[in-house]
Amino acid sequence: xxxxxxxxxxxxxxxxxxxxxxxxxxxxxxxxxxxxxxxxxxxxxxxxxxxxxxxxxxxxxxxxxxxxxxxxxxxxxxxxxxxxxxxxxxxxxxxxxxxxxxxxxxxxxxxxxxxxxxxxxxxxxxxxxxxxxxxxxxxxxxxxxxxxxxxxxxxxxxxxxxxxxxxxxxxxxxxxxxxxxxxxxxxxxxxxxxxxxxxxxxxxxxxxxxxxxxxxxxxxxxxxxxxxxxxxxxxxxxxxxxxxxxxxxxxxxx
Numbered sequence: 001x002x003x004x005x006x007x008x009x010x011x012x013x014x015x016x017x018x019x020x021x022x023x024x025x026x027x028x029x030x031x032x033x034x035x036x037x038x039x040x041x042x043x044x045x046x047x048x049x050x051x052x053x054x055x056x057x058x059x060x061x062x063x064x065x066x067x068x069x070x071x072x073x074x075x076x077x078x079x080x081x082x083x084x085x086x087x088x089x090x091x092x093x094x095x096x097x098x099x100x101x102x103x104x105x106x107x108x109x110x111x112x113x114x115x116x117x118x119x120x121x122x123x124x125x126x127x128x129x130x131x132x133x134x135x136x137x138x139x140x141x142x143x144x145x146x147x148x149x150x151x152x153x154x155x156x157x158x159x160x161x162x163x164x165x166x167x168x169x170x171x172x173x174x175x176x177x178x179x180x181x182x183x184x185x186x187x188x189x190x191x192x193x194x195x196x197x198x199x200x201x202x203x204x205x206x207x208x209x210x211x212x213x214x215x216x217x218x219x220x221x222x223x224x225x226x227x228x229x230x231x232x233x234x235x236x237x238x239x240x241x242x243x244x245x246x247x248x249x250x251x252x253x254x
Contacts, residue, residue, distance in 0.1 A: 116165060125254060126165055127161075128254065129251055129252070129254065130254045131166070131169075131250065131251055132249070132250040133169055133174070133249055134146070134174075134248045134250070137245040137246055137247055138245055138248065139243050139244065139245055140243075140246075140248075141242065143175045143246070143248035144175075144190065144248075146250070147248070147250035147251075150250060150252070151252055152250040152251055153177055153191065153252070154175060154190050154248060154249065154250065155176050155249040155250065155251040156178075156189040156193060157200065158193075159200060160200060163202055163235075167227070167234050167235050170228060170247075170249075171234075172228070172247055173226045173228040173229055173230060173246050173247070174227045174246060174247045174248055175224065175226050175227075175248035175249070176237070176248075177190035177191070178224070178237070179242070180223050180239075184213065184221070184223070185213075187225070201237070202235070202236055202237050203236060203237050204229070204236035206233075206236075210237060210238050210239055211238075211239035212239065213239060214239075218241035218243060220241075220242075221241075222239035222240050222241050223239070223242050224241070225237050225238070225239055225240070226238050226240050226244075227249070
């Protein structure tokens with residue numbers, strides 16, 4: 001086969017075209033592989049930016065919540081401080097009032113004691129009543145008869161202050177106007193008031209409780225009440241046999 005320049009030129013051109021096509025294909029492939037990372041990077045940046053936006057929004061919300069809670073804390077702290085100041089002031093005012101009350105009570109007790117020491121014909125006057133503390137000892141019925149003969153009756157105790165006053169004047173047990181002669185256990189004053197009516201009672205409770213209706217010395221029991229007992233418990237009431245002889249306290253209004 002003869003080789004001619006024309007045929008050689010054609011071969012050269014063919015090779016050149018083939019090389020150019022290969023280079024173009026390589027560029028296309030390279031371009032494709034270059035675009036893929038760029039797209040991935042772009043999406044990554046978009047997601048990252050979205051995440052940052054979400055975090056920023058969350059931060060703003062949390063910061064707003066913190067500010068709100070901080071303001072509430074400050075408000076509560078101020079309120080508690082104010083309440084503590086008010087509480088301290090109220091405690092001081094209460095203590096002052098208590099001190100003034102105690103002083104006034106002591107003065108009233110003093111004047112009460114002075115007025116209760118006034119006497120007339122052997123009677124002691126106190127808070128609108130006259131009291132006679134007998135030196136004689138009689139049974140309960142005879143004691144009452146003596147009081148009635150003087151326009152009085154055995155004493156009816158209606159308050160703590162009256163109880164305290166009577167206790168302060170005695171050194172031995174005294175009959176008072178309380179009995180359950182009609183119905184056992186139903187204690188009634190000589191003016192027909194019950195213990196429920198007067199609202200006070202001072203039975204002995206520090207040992208064998210009173211009334212106990214002891215029958216050892218009197219088969220009929222203990223149906224009359226005395227202030228104090230033979231052991232010196234003068235702040236309490238004791239039931240006793242009505243036949244027992246005791247001093248007694250008469251009472252009348254003036």
